[in-house]
Amino acid sequence: MWQDLERMRAARQGRRIEALFAADPARADTFSVRVDGMVLDCSKTQLDTELRAALIALAEGAGVAERREAMFTGAPINETEGRAVLHTALRAPDDARIKVDGRDVMADVRATRARMTELAGALRAGRLRGQGGAITDVVNIGIGGSDLGPAMACAALAPCHDGPRCHFVSNVDGAHIHDTLAGLNPETTLIIVASKTFTTVETMTNAATARDWMAARVADPGAQFVALSSNADAAAEWGIAPERVFGFADWVGGRYSVWGPIGLSVMIAIGAERFGEFLNGAAAMDAHFRTAAPQDNMPMMLALVGLWHHQVCGHATRAVLPYDQRLALLPAYLQQLEMESNGKGVTMDGTPLDRAAGPVVWGAPGTNGQHAFYQLIHQGRQVVPCEFMVAARGHEPDLAHHHRLLVANCLAQSQALMRGRDIDAARALMARAGYSGAELERQAAHRVFPGNRPSMTLAYDRLTPRRLGQIVALYEHRVFVEGVIMGINSFDQWGVELGKELAGALAPALAEGRAPEDADGSTRALLDFVRERA
Numbered sequence: 001m002w003q004d005l006e007r008m009r010a011a012r013q014g015r016r017i018e019a020l021f022a023a024d025p026a027r028a029d030t031f032s033v034r035v036d037g038m039v040l041d042c043s044k045t046q047l048d049t050e051l052r053a054a055l056i057a058l059a060e061g062a063g064v065a066e067r068r069e070a071m072f073t074g075a076p077i078n079e080t081e082g083r084a085v086l087h088t089a090l091r092a093p094d095d096a097r098i099k100v101d102g103r104d105v106m107a108d109v110r111a112t113r114a115r116m117t118e119l120a121g122a123l124r125a126g127r128l129r130g131q132g133g134a135i136t137d138v139v140n141i142g143i144g145g146s147d148l149g150p151a152m153a154c155a156a157l158a159p160c161h162d163g164p165r166c167h168f169v170s171n172v173d174g175a176h177i178h179d180t181l182a183g184l185n186p187e188t189t190l191i192i193v194a195s196k197t198f199t200t201v202e203t204m205t206n207a208a209t210a211r212d213w214m215a216a217r218v219a220d221p222g223a224q225f226v227a228l229s230s231n232a233d234a235a236a237e238w239g240i241a242p243e244r245v246f247g248f249a250d251w252v253g254g255r256y257s258v259w260g261p262i263g264l265s266v267m268i269a270i271g272a273e274r275f276g277e278f279l280n281g282a283a284a285m286d287a288h289f290r291t292a293a294p295q296d297n298m299p300m301m302l303a304l305v306g307l308w309h310h311q312v313c314g315h316a317t318r319a320v321l322p323y324d325q326r327l328a329l330l331p332a333y334l335q336q337l338e339m340e341s342n343g344k345g346v347t348m349d350g351t352p353l354d355r356a357a358g359p360v361v362w363g364a365p366g367t368n369g370q371h372a373f374y375q376l377i378h379q380g381r382q383v384v385p386c387e388f389m390v391a392a393r394g395h396e397p398d399l400a401h402h403h404r405l406l407v408a409n410c411l412a413q414s415q416a417l418m419r420g421r422d423i424d425a426a427r428a429l430m431a432r433a434g435y436s437g438a439e440l441e442r443q444a445a446h447r448v449f450p451g452n453r454p455s456m457t458l459a460y461d462r463l464t465p466r467r468l469g470q471i472v473a474l475y476e477h478r479v480f481v482e483g484v485i486m487g488i489n490s491f492d493q494w495g496v497e498l499g500k501e502l503a504g505a506l507a508p509a510l511a512e513g514r515a516p517e518d519a520d521g522s523t524r525a526l527l528d529f530v531r532e533r534a
């Protein structure tokens with residue numbers, strides 16, 4: 001299969017994407033996937049019917065459909081940890097029945113959501129109060145999946161905010177919690193300690209600092225703490241009463257957890273009803289992913305074109321470029337989702353992979369990126385497949401002219417990447433500017449754009465809670481498909497462990513002023529440098 005794709009790549013070498021549009025005026029329609037208010041346009045890539053069929057055959061050969069069913073029905077597909085992968089249960093319709101080890105898990109999911117709804121409602125209505133009155137600010141302390149999901153969703157859904165202000169602290173750098181708490185009143189602040197394991201050193205360090213801050217002004221600080229965790233015992237031991245602990249099962253991976261208790265800050269900010277719309281959007285994408293034919297299946301096509309670019313064409317990175325300022329945190333969110341899931345070196349059975357499983361994912365919102373790194377995307381020697389996102393409408397009707405400029409820029413960028421500018425056009429430009437001879441040649445060379453650079457565009461009507469739910473679930477399932485095709489486990493993250501272990505040994509060394517015995521020369525020298533200046 002891979003060899004077929006390699007052959008197709010060689011056969012398409014140098015083929016201009018623009019020429020494909022000239023040959024087939026309906027191309028944009030043929031290679032777009034539409035789902036409920038959204039369109040994914042894959043036509044500005046090398047995709048053609050033969051290539052699409054080969055990519056779909058690759059997915060079928062890898063057993064994506066069977067694995068997908070196994071995921072949705074609670075089979076233990078996270079094989080290295082012996083767990084089901086059921087974040088989809090957190091957003092499943094009310095009448096869903098999903099069993100793990102023969103037991104329906106939906107009753108617990110619904111009961112926990114009802115408790116979240118109760119707490120969020122009481123906070124928003126001012127019934128649940130701090131020592132100094134109604135809660136005005138909520139601080140979510142977490143990291144990785146316990147931070148990126150709710151922080152991203154809160155920023156994305158700002159137009160829906162009508163609850164207490166939400167803040168996010170993740171970094172163990174004391175500057176983060178210091179600067180966040182600096183403007184807050186402990187008597188009207190609620191602290192959410194979000195940690196699946198309740199052992200993550202950054203989160204527990206920040207939580208302890210927040211407790212000290214609270215204790216200096218509040219008689220019963222525990223009453224203003226909530227825990228979101230699978231480790232109820234550790235939360236209780238830390239001093240958070242069971243009625244303030246919101247648990248979730250081990251089959252919810254950290255980077256897939258925004259749909260359940262880890263999303264509490266989002267629910268507090270926008271209310272349970274709109275949080276429900278966010279879940280419903282994701283559930284609609286789940287149903288689509290589970291039932292649509294491959295070529296009409298948005299996550300499937302997003303994954304397959306991504307695989308073509310990374311695994312077959314060898315483009316090492318992928319840029320995510322939301323032309324939507326409120327999605328500013330989406331690239332960081334997708335970095336964890338994609339790179340922690342698919343940044344793996346061995347297949348499920350431990351065999352080393354012969355090609356990289358997943359690309360480097362990076363990006364920033366447009367139009368800002370245009371004035372920073374797009375230079376490289378347009379003229380650098382490396383090809384960066386781009387994934388644009390844009391809404392047809394913004395949330396500021398009075399500022400429609402801003403939105404028109406935003407959309408124009410988004411569309412212009414994908415057009416420019418595809419079209420490029422050849423040397424003749426560059427020469428003509430320089431001749432019009434008054435250059436001639438050798439200087440004209442020199443100036444023209446700098447103004448050539450190779451073009452033929454692939455991009456996809458996800459367009460949607462408006463960034464509502466439902467659309468956000470769809471978009472996030474779209475990317476989750478894309479990661480799933482790519483992972484299955486590569487034969488890896490997308491749901492563990494052993495690669496984060498070694499650094500944590502070594503940091504555990506170095507932190508006391510810093511306090512005690514001596515390097516661990518097995519430290520290398522570079523680490524010793526850096527420790528000395530820091531100690532001498534601490």
Ligand code: F6P
Pocket residue numbers: 143144145146194195196197198199200203254255340493496
């Ligand atoms: O270190 C990686 C990681 O385990 C992520 O997978 C996870 O989202 C994050 O740390 C936070 O973990 P926890 O929610 O257990 O604090």
